[in-house]
Amino acid sequence: MHKLRIGALPDDKPVKVATELPASVHRDLVAYAEALARENGQRIDPLKLIAPMLARFMAADRGFAKARRTNQSARTEGGDG
DSSP, X not given: OOOOSOOOOOOOOOOOOOOOOOHHHHHXXXXXXXXXXXXXXXXXXXXXXXXXXXXXXXXXXXXXXXXXXXXXXXXXXXXXX
């Protein structure tokens, strides 16, 4: 089996966010949590995977990183940050 990209989840204080997922995305999320449980022996609520998946996605998005750096530079230079 291939190594999954999401490893052990840190114990972190959550911020509640309400959203709806398409049924197919929810099924895949449940399947991912099951695969992770088999690989790590760590049973995880599938909904707890959303935050680390989003964080990893944003960290890997070069366009987002560039826009974020540009925005931070503009705030610093403009005196807003």
